[in-house]
Amino acid sequence: MSANTKIVIIGCGISGISAAQRLVNAGFHHIRILEATERSGGRIKTGRFGNSIVEIGANWIHGPCEENPVFCLARRYGLLDPEALTPENQAMDVGGHPPWVPNVFSSSGQKLNAEDLYPALKMFSELLYESSEFQSQGGEPWASVGDFIRAEVPQRAAEKWKDTDAKARSLQLCVISSMLKVECCVNGTHSMDEVGLGAYGLYKTLPGLDCTFPGGYEGLIKNLMSELPSGIVTYNRPVRCVHWNNSEKRENPVTVECDDGERIDADHVIVTVPLGYLKKHHSTLFHPPLPLHKLHSVQRLGFGTNNKIYVEFDSPWWDADCEVIYFVWEDEEDMVDQVPDIQRSWIKKLFGFTVLKPTERYGHVLCGWIAGHESEYMETLSEQEVSHAITQLIRRFTGNPIVTPRRVLRSQWFHDPWTRGSYSYPGKGCSVQDLENMMEPLPVKASQSQPLQVLFAGEATHPHYYSTVHGAVLSGWREADRLISHYSSVHPSEPPKSKL
Ligand SMILES: Cc1cc2nc3c(=O)[nH]c(=O)nc-3n(C[C@H](O)[C@H](O)[C@H](O)COP(=O)(O)OP(=O)(O)OC[C@H]3O[C@@H](n4cnc5c(N)ncnc54)[C@H](O)[C@@H]3O)c2cc1C
Ligand SMILES: *[C@@H]1O[C@H](CO)[C@@H](O)[C@H](O)[C@H]1NC(C)=O
Ligand SMILES: *[C@@H]1O[C@H](CO)[C@@H](O)[C@H](O)[C@H]1NC(C)=O
Numbered sequence: 059m060s061a062n063t064k065i066v067i068i069g070c071g072i073s074g075i076s077a078a079q080r081l082v083n084a085g086f087h088h089i090r091i092l093e094a095t096e097r098s099g100g101r102i103k104t105g106r107f108g109n110s111i112v113e114i115g116a117n118w119i120h121g122p123c124e125e126n127p128v129f130c131l132a133r134r135y136g137l138l139d140p141e142a143l144t145p146e147n148q149a150m151d152v153g154g155h156p157p158w159v160p161n162v163f164s165s166s167g168q169k170l171n172a173e174d175l176y177p178a179l180k181m182f183s184e185l186l187y188e189s190s191e192f193q194s195q196g197g198e199p200w201a202s203v204g205d206f207i208r209a210e211v212p213q214r215a216a217e218k219w220k221d222t223d224a225k226a227r228s229l230q231l232c233v234i235s236s237m238l239k240v241e242c243c244v245n246g247t248h249s250m251d252e253v254g255l256g257a258y259g260l261y262k263t264l265p266g267l268d269c270t271f272p273g274g275y276e277g278l279i280k281n282l283m284s285e286l287p288s289g290i291v292t293y294n295r296p297v298r299c300v301h302w303n304n305s306e307k308r309e310n311p312v313t314v315e316c317d318d319g320e321r322i323d324a325d326h327v328i329v330t331v332p333l334g335y336l337k338k339h340h341s342t343l344f345h346p347p348l349p350l351h352k353l354h355s356v357q358r359l360g361f362g363t364n365n366k367i368y369v370e371f372d373s374p375w376w377d378a379d380c381e382v383i384y385f386v387w388e389d390e391e392d393m394v395d396q397v398p399d400i401q402r403s404w405i406k407k408l409f410g411f412t413v414l415k416p417t418e419r420y421g422h423v424l425c426g427w428i429a430g431h432e433s434e435y436m437e438t439l440s441e442q443e444v445s446h447a448i449t450q451l452i453r454r455f456t457g458n459p460i461v462t463p464r465r466v467l468r469s470q471w472f473h474d475p476w477t478r479g480s481y482s483y484p485g486k487g488c489s490v491q492d493l494e495n496m497m498e499p500l501p502v503k504a505s506q507s508q509p510l511q512v513l514f515a516g517e518a519t520h521p522h523y524y525s526t527v528h529g530a531v532l533s534g535w536r537e538a539d540r541l542i543s544h545y546s547s548v549h550p551s552e553p554p555k556s557k558l
Contacts, residue, residue, distance in 0.1 A: 060085075064310060065328065066092060069091075069094075069100065070100065070293075071098075071332075072530045073531065073533050074093075074328070076515075076532075077535070079282060079538075082290075093291055097293070101116055101332070101517075102115050102116045103275075107423065108423075109421070110421065111272075112423070115471075117275075119270075119527070120268055120528065121266045122142055128527050132271065137277045138272075142269035148265065150266060160383070161376045161382075162385075165385070165386065167456065168457070170386065177218070177230055182207075189258040192258065193258060193260055198255040199255075201254065202486050207238065235387065240427075241253075241395075242362075242430055245362075246482070248396070253360065253485065255486075261523075262523065297314055297316055300312060302327070326511060327512050328514070328515055328537050328538075329343075329513070335475075336356055337356060344512075351495055354492075355493075361483075362483065363431075364429045365480070367444060368425055368468070369411070370421065371464060375461055376413065381415065383412075384409060385410045396431075397432050404435045404447075408427065408428040408451070410426070411424035411425060412425045436468065438473075483525060493521040493524065499514065513541070515530075516530060517530040
């Protein structure tokens with residue numbers, strides 16, 4: 059029976075691929091992946107920038123250690139630099155914040171002494187740490203991380219910085235604003251005012267110093283795809299509607315309707331579309347509609363935009379050992395992470411740049427980071443307009459009136475119709491229950507109808523590793539295992555492998 063089980067996977071990102079890999083290895087033969095675009099990989103997307111290979115989507119393996127499935131796969135396929143494989147690298151536990159060497163510039167064109175900003179950086183990281191503690195303690199004093207930080211900083215500053223002169227104190231507050239913008243990028247949100255304080259600690263970090271793929275993250279996708287049966291994926295095949303709970307058809311309780319009108323019958327469908335897509339299209343994607351508790355979790359969880367702007371220079375204007383560049387606006391003492399006039403001042407949301415290393419491999423390439431509605435507005439501009447804004451910004455902050463980028467390339471994740479943003483975060487009022495609702499299969503009560511008709515995988519369904527590639531991989535394996543154990547308990551004498 060299970061050898062004839064028909065399974066459709068919607069989406070050929072890393073979670074869909076991971077689910078397919080597990081199911082194929084367990085002996086399931088009738089698996090199809092339907093992918094809306096012409097490529098595999100989804101938010102794992104590698105591009106070219108001049109002579110360099112750059113990541114348009116996922117950048118790092120966060121926490122590369124034995125427990126991280128992405129690290130283990132990348133190592134198996136030989137995709138990592140030797141340093142990343144060392145036990146020292148795997149053991150380095152930095153709690154998700156790599157100790158990058160910063161260069162800091164101010165809006166009046168000064169290069170600031172990074173040590174002078176240490177009080178603000180220290181206070182900010184203490185507040186983030188405290189934010190993550192409310193998750194286990196409960197009783198959070200504010201709804202959002204942004205509210206908490208804005209309430210706490212003035213009190214603590216009055217006490218700790220009472221001997222600091224007014225000008226230096228105001229600069230510390232401006233640094234806090236920059237750090238809020240950094241966190242908007244990390245959490246993929248418009249503002250830290252939208253990130254729930256109570257759920258902030260749900261995210262778990264793994265040990266290991268974040269590493270990259272020297273040949274591009276897509277190498278992982280290529281290797282995984284090469285192990286799947288050829289023809290398993292149908293590209294350019296967006297799914298319009300999942301018709302489930304077909305009571306008249308006991309054979310195949312689910313029918314997947316594609317945009318081109320094709321209808322595919324299945325026993326099980328694994329949905330891996332991004333949360334951004336689900337938020338926009340849930341009402342037409344499921345018939346009957348999602349149960350209310352699941353829908354509310356789809357709405358409560360956040361899905362924001364974080365984009366990259368790659369910029370190349372003939373020569374560096376940062377120090378040789380610099381790994382991250384922060385820009386501090388001297389008019390931002392109010393600790394806001396939202397720009398009032400987006401069309402005029404969207405560029406103020408860019409917190410700065412990370413430096414692509416090693417220089418021998420990339421030359422002088424920076425990656426700018428910008429989150430939120432300002433980032434979504436940036437996507438509507440031409441590349442020339444973005445390049446112009448970046449050039450003016452760098453000239454102002456460095457005080458160098460002639461520095462000019464050689465080329466610019468930016469991502470546009472919000473305008474990707476199959477993604478609608480970057481990654482998920484728990485919004486205000488969220489708890490682990492929302493992530494559990496996200497992963498709950500349909501039907502919820504299996505009493506009258508066939509169980510496990512619609513399953514849910516993808517980054518936004520992992521209770522602790524949401525927003526990451528390893529979270530997406532583990533979610534795909536989890537849903538494959540759900541089906542595998544279902545069939546091994548239903549037909550213990552006839553494991554799926556017997557037909558191989
Ligand atoms: C800018 C950026 C930087 C990131 N940096 C990192 C990082 O450094 N480290 C990290 O671990 N993670 C990072 N991430 C997150 C990581 O990329 C994702 O968590 C992960 O790739 C998600 O995989 P997924 O399979 O859940 O979703 P996706 O990769 O989005 O796959 C979903 C697939 O579904 C398809 N689809 C959508 N709608 C339909 C439809 N109706 N019919 C058929 N197919 C459909 C899409 O085209 C897509 O291919 C980053 C993401 C972005 C955008
Ligand atoms: C935001 O990112 C930080 C890592 O800097 C993490 O500790 C925190 O849990 C994240 N919060 C959410 C809501 O994703
Ligand atoms: C699914 O079908 C069963 C049996 O016909 C019915 O009792 C149940 O209400 C249906 N569920 C939904 C969500 O439509």
